[in-house]
Amino acid sequence: MWKIVVGFVVFAAIALYVIMQAGDQVDMSGEKHGGDVMHAPEPAAAASGASAAQ
Numbered sequence: 001m002w003k004i005v006v007g008f009v010v011f012a013a014i015a016l017y018v019i020m021q022a023g024d025q026v027d028m029s030g031e032k033h034g035g036d037v038m039h040a041p042e043p044a045a046a047a048s049g050a051s052a053a054q
Helices: 002-025 043-053
Strands: none
């Protein structure tokens, strides 16, 4: 039983350390699906596709 408590305390300490080091850069919202997702187009793929079409 004491091993579970020690494991929880260690895990909690590591989690708090990571959160404190990351500051406000941690994104806890999970996976994003929909209009709020920002995908940047790849310019190399667009340029090679345009030249192949001509």
